Amino acid sequence: MLRGIFGHPFARFLIKKVIFYAIVTFVALTFVFLIPRLMPGDPVDMMVHPQPGSPWYNDMLILRENMREYFGLNKSLFDQYIAFWGQVFTLNLGVSYPYLYPSSVASIIMARLPYTLMLVIPVLFVSFFLGNWIGAKAAYTGGKLSEAVYFFSVFSNRLPSFWFGMVLVFILAGRLALFPAYGYAAPGMLPSWNFNYVNSLLMHYLLPFITLMIVYLGGWATGMRSMIIHEMDSGYVRYSEQLGFKKSTSMSYAKRNAILPQFTGLNLYFNALIGETAILEMIFGWPGVGRTMFDAVFSLDYPLIFGVFIVILVIVILGNFLIDTLYGFLDPRIRAGGKR
């Protein structure tokens, strides 16, 4: 029974992926642990600067020692490393200090994570379906439309999203006053499920969403257009045309073959999207994890900086694993097995 499950090619594919991502997580978190500890000085040096000659000099030195003990920085590197993994597994990432003292890092992140995911996930999937549809349509129609789609999608994909976001704020929020420029809800509103709040949230949501959407649509459309053009040139499409198939029938075969490589692009786009969303959150004042990290960096809140980074890392790895699983499920060579 067990052997039957592990013998299945799809199961083997999944197990390989799980092992791979487990190693990636291990390596990445070890880096996160080591890098700041290999740098000269430690966070406490940056938070407390005792001035020789000041009346509190000795008190400051004692404060520093107490803080080191509180953060566990006076223990040996190995003990710290063990404690670090304990924290990661129990999701006990410490207390934010000084940015949002005394909230726990985990509770801050849990409150802000939904805002990031509600940008990343819809943008990823809507741009994937819409962009691929536009690209396929353009290649299928050909002529001037195809050229125009190519031109615009290359251009939109070259736009630096952080600058394009600024331009949209300038035009749509500043000049035309269609959208609010900053934040996530009108001042004074508390998150709840009433109409006013949801409406206000939506209006604030649209600008960053449109920004990312335009940039990512272009990427999918260019890729799909060239894939379809390549497939339309291949033997089976030409043959089916000679057999007198309707163009839409042969196109549906071409689309199936062209979409598969596009799915491998999901990983790359997802990884890029996580980073770009983090930056856009700062421009639009969107309260996701990216902006939290930014605020933490500027208030030297080390527990929060590393907490956010660990969570982003876990999301990226989980996302990549899910996308790989989806790919394995869609690719008949992996799903049904046989020689690859």
Add this chain to the structure above:
Amino acid sequence: MWELLLNSRKFMIGLSIVVVIILLGVIGPMVTLNPNKMNFGALSQAPDTHFLLGTTQFGEDVFAQLCSSIRNSLMVGAFAGAVGTLIAVFLGALGPYKGGLADDVSSFVTNVVIVFPVLPMLIVLSAVIVERTLFLVGVLIALTSWPWAARSIRSQVLSLKEREFINLARMSGMKDRITVVTEVLPNMLAYIMMVFVLLTGGAIIAEAAISMIGLGPPHALTLGQMLYWAMRQTRLAHWWDSWWWFLSPGIVLTVFLSAVFVMHAGMDEIFNPRLRKM
């Protein structure tokens, strides 16, 4: 093959735009005013004949700032692009040539780095490194930008490896290392150049993204740094009221990246046998 490039319309259009931007960065800082000179008689002025692109809130000439920023951004980009290309060539060519464990390790390292969330990691690194210089930011970008390039170079080397002249070199007793340097790499020069061009474009945008959120080198003016200050410092009611300040760096970035893409597309048509029109 190289003279084909001169006849490629795409390549030449892209190249001429890139050259114009490089000239702006090289000659611009010599002829414009000091980019940090504050002119208190002309604070936050819109573009006119005296200040081609207006002034910042401190009365600094935006055009002068733009030229210095282009120079610094190009320097970081070219440096990070070159280092990234070297890493990609080394790891990409090593695997197929050594085979076995070396191949497994280099592919594995590439696959691991490919899933790293680069921008958040650069943010963390910038937070723990206090002395950020242009050079250091370049190194950080180079260390994170190479994986896709290494992967595609690896597949190029794998297909080149099976060609007759390589077999001939091997049969005549040439050492692997020498074969790679004298036979394989020269045949991949065009491809490596394409990788360098794309990595440079990517490095410039990565630097702009880091500087845009205030984590770039604090004492050097780059395109991202201009955007950062334009958003944060304004005497006017909103930051977007001084539109001349933030529009120009972004336009330069977009035009540069588009030109790099067009150049790359032109090179691809010539060097990629599948796309070549004979």
